[in-house]
Amino acid sequence: MGLKPSDFRVPEVYADWCPGCGDFGIMNGLQMAFAELGLEPHQIVMVSGIGCSGKEPHNVKCYGVHTLHGRTLPFAMGIKVANPSLEVLAIGGDGDGLGIGAGHFVNAGRRNLDMTYIIHNNGVYGLTKGQASPTLRLGVQTKSLPKPNINEAVNSIGLAIISGFTFAARSYAYDVRHLKDTIKQAIQHKGLAFIDCLQPCPTYNNVTTKAWYAGEDRKDASGKPQSRLYKLEETGFDPVVHDWNEDFKKKVAAMDKAREWGDRIPIGVFYKNELEPTFQQRLSSRIPFYMDRPPAKQKLGDEHGFSTVDLAEFMEDLKTS
Amino acid sequence: MAGGAQGSGVDTAANIFGKACGYGGLYVFGRREYHSNIKGLHSYFHLRISPKEILANVNDVDLLAAFDAETAVRHINEVVPEGGIIIGSQQMETKVLNIPTLPPEFKAELTKFMKEKNVGETLSDWLNYAKQKNVHVFPVPYMDLLNQIGAKLGIAQISKITRMINVLTIGVSFALFKYDRNLAEKAVKATFSAKPKIAEMNVMALNHAYDYAEEHFKNAFKHRLEKTEVNEERLFLTGNQAVAMGKVVGGCRVQTYYPITPAADESEYLEAHQIMKTSSGEDEAIVVIQTEDEIAAVNSASGAALAGARAATSTSGPGFSLMVEGLSWAGNNEVPLVITYYQRGAPATGLPTRHAQGDLRFVMHAGHGEFPRIILASGDIQECFYDAAKVFNLAEKYQMPVIHLLDKAMANCSQTYPVFDYGKLKIERGELLTEKDLEGNEYRRFRFTETGVSPRVLLGTKNGVHWYTGDEHNEIGHISEEPFNRRLMVEKRMKKLELVQKEVPVEDKLKFYGDTSSENIVVSWGSPKGAIIESLEKLKQEGYGIGFIQVRLLHPLPAEEVKKALEGKKRIIDVEDNFSGQLGGVIKEATGIAPNYYVLKYTGRPMTTTEVYAALKAILTGKASEREVLMFGS
Numbered sequence A: 001m002g003l004k005p006s007d008f009r010v011p012e013v014y015a016d017w018c019p020g021c022g023d024f025g026i027m028n029g030l031q032m033a034f035a036e037l038g039l040e041p042h043q044i045v046m047v048s049g050i051g052c053s054g055k056e057p058h059n060v061k062c063y064g065v066h067t068l069h070g071r072t073l074p075f076a077m078g079i080k081v082a083n084p085s086l087e088v089l090a091i092g093g094d095g096d097g098l099g100i101g102a103g104h105f106v107n108a109g110r111r112n113l114d115m116t117y118i119i120h121n122n123g124v125y126g127l128t129k130g131q132a133s134p135t136l137r138l139g140v141q142t143k144s145l146p147k148p149n150i151n152e153a154v155n156s157i158g159l160a161i162i163s164g165f166t167f168a169a170r171s172y173a174y175d176v177r178h179l180k181d182t183i184k185q186a187i188q189h190k191g192l193a194f195i196d197c198l199q200p201c202p203t204y205n206n207v208t209t210k211a212w213y214a215g216e217d218r219k220d221a222s223g224k225p226q227s228r229l230y231k232l233e234e235t236g237f238d239p240v241v242h243d244w245n246e247d248f249k250k251k252v253a254a255m256d257k258a259r260e261w262g263d264r265i266p267i268g269v270f271y272k273n274e275l276e277p278t279f280q281q282r283l284s285s286r287i288p289f290y291m292d293r294p295p296a297k298q299k300l301g302d303e304h305g306f307s308t309v310d311l312a313e314f315m316e317d318l319k320t321s
Numbered sequence B: 001m002a003g004g005a006q007g008s009g010v011d012t013a014a015n016i017f018g019k020a021c022g023y024g025g026l027y028v029f030g031r032r033e034y035h036s037n038i039k040g041l042h043s044y045f046h047l048r049i050s051p052k053e054i055l056a057n058v059n060d061v062d063l064l065a066a067f068d069a070e071t072a073v074r075h076i077n078e079v080v081p082e083g084g085i086i087i088g089s090q091q092m093e094t095k096v097l098n099i100p101t102l103p104p105e106f107k108a109e110l111t112k113f114m115k116e117k118n119v120g121e122t123l124s125d126w127l128n129y130a131k132q133k134n135v136h137v138f139p140v141p142y143m144d145l146l147n148q149i150g151a152k153l154g155i156a157q158i159s160k161i162t163r164m165i166n167v168l169t170i171g172v173s174f175a176l177f178k179y180d181r182n183l184a185e186k187a188v189k190a191t192f193s194a195k196p197k198i199a200e201m202n203v204m205a206l207n208h209a210y211d212y213a214e215e216h217f218k219n220a221f222k223h224r225l226e227k228t229e230v231n232e233e234r235l236f237l238t239g240n241q242a243v244a245m246g247k248v249v250g251g252c253r254v255q256t257y258y259p260i261t262p263a264a265d266e267s268e269y270l271e272a273h274q275i276m277k278t279s280s281g282e283d284e285a286i287v288v289i290q291t292e293d294e295i296a297a298v299n300s301a302s303g304a305a306l307a308g309a310r311a312a313t314s315t316s317g318p319g320f321s322l323m324v325e326g327l328s329w330a331g332n333n334e335v336p337l338v339i340t341y342y343q344r345g346a347p348a349t350g351l352p353t354r355h356a357q358g359d360l361r362f363v364m365h366a367g368h369g370e371f372p373r374i375i376l377a378s379g380d381i382q383e384c385f386y387d388a389a390k391v392f393n394l395a396e397k398y399q400m401p402v403i404h405l406l407d408k409a410m411a412n413c414s415q416t417y418p419v420f421d422y423g424k425l426k427i428e429r430g431e432l433l434t435e436k437d438l439e440g441n442e443y444r445r446f447r448f449t450e451t452g453v454s455p456r457v458l459l460g461t462k463n464g465v466h467w468y469t470g471d472e473h474n475e476i477g478h479i480s481e482e483p484f485n486r487r488l489m490v491e492k493r494m495k496k497l498e499l500v501q502k503e504v505p506v507e508d509k510l511k512f513y514g515d516t517s518s519e520n521i522v523v524s525w526g527s528p529k530g531a532i533i534e535s536l537e538k539l540k541q542e543g544y545g546i547g548f549i550q551v552r553l554l555h556p557l558p559a560e561e562v563k564k565a566l567e568g569k570k571r572i573i574d575v576e577d578n579f580s581g582q583l584g585g586v587i588k589e590a591t592g593i594a595p596n597y598y599v600l601k602y603t604g605r606p607m608t609t610t611e612v613y614a615a616l617k618a619i620l621t622g623k624a625s626e627r628e629v630l631m632f633g634s
Helices: A022-036 A052-059 A071-081 A096-102 A102-111 A158-161 A176-188 A208-216 A244-258 A279-286 A312-316 B010-023 B069-078 B106-115 B121-134 B142-153 B162-177 B181-191 B198-214 B239-249 B266-271 B294-307 B317-332 B360-365 B379-396 B410-413 B485-504 B529-543 B559-566 B581-592 B609-620
Strands: A046-047 A062-068 A087-093 A116-121 A167-170 A193-198 A227-232 A264-272 B002-005 B027-033 B042-050 B063-065 B079-088 B136-140 B234-238 B252-257 B275-278 B288-291 B311-316 B337-343 B372-377 B402-407 B414-420 B466-471 B510-515 B520-523 B547-552 B553-555 B573-574 B597-600 B627-629
Touching: A022 A176, A022 A193, A022 B252, A046 A052, A046 B010, A052 A062, A052 A087, A052 A116, A052 B466, A071 A087, A071 A096, A071 A116, A071 A279, A071 B252, A071 B294, A087 A096, A096 A102, A096 A116, A096 A158, A096 B106, A096 B136, A102 A158, A102 A167, A102 B294, A102 B597, A158 A167, A158 A193, A158 A244, A158 A264, A167 A176, A176 A193, A176 A264, A227 B069, A244 A264, A244 B510, A279 B106, A312 B239, B002 B010, B002 B069, B002 B162, B010 B027, B010 B042, B010 B162, B010 B181, B010 B414, B027 B410, B042 B069, B063 B069, B063 B162, B063 B573, B069 B079, B069 B121, B069 B547, B079 B121, B079 B162, B121 B136, B136 B162, B136 B198, B142 B162, B142 B181, B162 B181, B162 B198, B239 B252, B239 B266, B239 B379, B239 B410, B266 B288, B266 B311, B275 B410, B288 B402, B294 B311, B294 B317, B294 B337, B311 B317, B311 B379, B337 B379, B337 B410, B360 B372, B360 B402, B360 B510, B360 B553, B360 B559, B360 B581, B372 B379, B379 B402, B379 B414, B379 B485, B410 B597, B410 B627, B510 B559, B520 B529, B520 B559, B520 B581, B520 B597, B520 B609, B529 B547, B529 B609, B547 B559, B559 B581, B573 B581, B573 B609, B597 B609
Parallel strands: A046 A062, A046 A087, A062 B466, A087 A116, A116 A193, A167 A193, A227 A264, B002 B063, B063 B079, B079 B136, B252 B288, B252 B311, B311 B337, B337 B402, B372 B402, B520 B547, B520 B573, B573 B597, B597 B627
Antiparallel strands: A167 A264, B002 B042, B027 B042, B027 B414, B234 B414, B372 B553, B510 B547
16 A cells, blocks of 8 residues: 555644745655655655755655755765665755755765755755855846845756766756656666756745746747746657766766756756666675665674674784784 | 884884784883874884883883984984984984974074084984983994895895885894894784785895894893793784774774874774674674765764764864864764764864874864763773773763764874773663554654653664754754743753763773872873873882872763862872863862862873873972973974
8 A cells, every 4th residue: 555645744844934935846746756656754764954945854754854054965875874775865955055065965976875865946045035045147136135146156967967976857846747757766766866956935036936937028929928947858858878888978968958047948857877886886895795784784782782793803913922 | 213204114113013022922002203294204103112011101212213314313312321223324424404304493403402512413423422321323234235135136226125224223123132033024024914025025124134233233232122921812003993993893883084194094994894703693894984074974974873873983173173063963963973083283283193182172062052972081092992882882872972082192102902802892772762662652752751861763763753953853853942842852961961970880980090098199081191100100119199080081070079089189180281281170160179280291292101200200299380391202
């Protein structure tokens, strides 16, 4: 008997995001994805950082670890390494992951742990009242900014790909079905998966709003809004690396797509490579029994609680007789 | 003592020498000093050897094996009358002030010394000065010996084997001491066991130098090293190695780190011995992760601990500074996190490869807000081992971060011990609920309990879903800013310290040495321990009554026990390697009793028995100031 999305709700917690916040859409997308994948709450650990997005785990019924600003990925890594059977999702804001936590973002790519990282990308630091985030473009002035943004934006998809993430996708918080499908693909991907989830901040980002994404300002002759978002999968774009020989080509194609912004913004999977060994596989090559007896599952003591470790090999080099 | 440029094999030489002595049943204590530099600057190893157990270094050098001129210059005044200096004979005409690696402030000191003592400018002049003090000089033509060895081995390019100068000095040293050369050979072979060809070359060099010294310096040196029979197995190891072994016995299965001196050796050693045998027949393994920074190190260790692995990170001051926010999170979320902290000279980059105990106040107070923590300080390499295992029990039983506080001296000193008896070390995981325990029960991770300890559930356990957050939280782990909940939650966390105070055995809180009933008492913590104990023994022989309290549990400080031990004492002498007498201040704060004498050192070099003894004796005989600052060591 599978669980329904509603089984992943947390009724005792009031979700305190602003009305119209994209975080609701992401919450729904996660709950739907978990249910469709047949996961149970105890099998999942959602790790989050600081900011509005940091509260996401409190609103999804599964193990939740709401950590420090920018430190989502290190916590998630520790959890996954200790118990690789857990389904670990790291959740964070754009400032969390690409500003204060950018070093972890890059280095997580080098490891390719088999887990998922979702960035809530709204261009602003909402909880501190709307400062520019690392994904806000140069010259853009959202409503709390005293002056237009003096920094250029980081290209999150591009950064993920060159850092070594083996799955890079983008989705949109208000296209919950697309988001749910993307989350499912990310979870099922063997390796580190990144989702750049675009979302409006109804309170502080008055530039890339829901209406802007929907193209309310660009109506066609019949008066129909022309959405700025288009789906890569509908253009025949093939992000999958089937053979190492095509890896560079696929990366370049993905980077090329990642440059698009403005009137045409691609969503969907940009890059996917399951040929790269995961961190778990790399560990298993050193510790053959790693997956069966990972750090969290080892016995440590005998039935009387005495340590069972035999130091003979350790001591061999140190003995003086 | 062996010294030379960094990268010229000083460590290897000391290790071979120490091993060879160990094979002969002798106890060794070794102190390693080096610059923050890869190649070229001065480094040395001071080994003390005896048939009886040794706990610390002394000032005196009986035999100085100088690979280069700088070593002779730096240590010339440490060599005692009837002692000896082994030196390359080609270096005699080196002009001391032209040695390129000497910094200007040191040259100024040397210039002053040369003027005062009327010593000339060449190394030969300096050695003549030593000879006047009855020090024997043993010039050895290193290059000629290497040429001869090269010829035997068919190596024309001598630059390829100049690294063997270190082994030449070992050969000469053992010949002077008239020590069994077979044991030295065995030590060389053991050291290069992975490279038989190199081992063979070095054995040849050793014997060639031994023969040379026997021929040229016959009976010129009066000191002897004699092997003795022992019927116990012994180890010769560093604090870094002891901690690594203690950790795996204690069940540590995830270690994270970012490279930093003097902590990184421990992690590398662990990774090299990643898979371990167990008595259950099933191998176990520790995962060692080199992270991108210390922030990732501390937080990934916390993550691993929440998932149920015993997890630790290992660092020094600058790294711990970066970990502080993570420490606060772990405190708030009652994470059984272990941080192994090797203090070094600070502030900032400070003296990256030198010793200090300047961070007690820092680790006590690090982290924003109030949260419980345990700080346990080892005082010697054996304690490093046992404590490294015990801290995991403390962390899991009381569900709080534990800082195992060590220092550079312990990290890098090496000492001989009988093989550790670790069979009695217990794994105590505290209150831990399983899937079965949880069936049909609502689980609250931060349930209010009498002791403050809430039974723990590991991430992934069925029926146990809960939340963690860095925000203040309710019993389930959701964010709560309610005043009533806040008060209870703060009190719940803090009262666990009372339980710690109640349950930790006294020997893990304090250790008593010497005559603690006398009116004189030393208080200290960490690595000065060895020098203090040896000083007390000497003072006892001279008829002075003096005791020593080693404080191990620094937080929560066992205030009652400390107070009891200090009350009514005439002289309370605080001995620490820092400027401000931090432990003394902490004791005063907790007990109202302040030390009235301080023996302090902050040169970056650990205390020796010689200087601690002198300072204590001066205090006991009324010849000291309230604040004695120690200076020994190059």
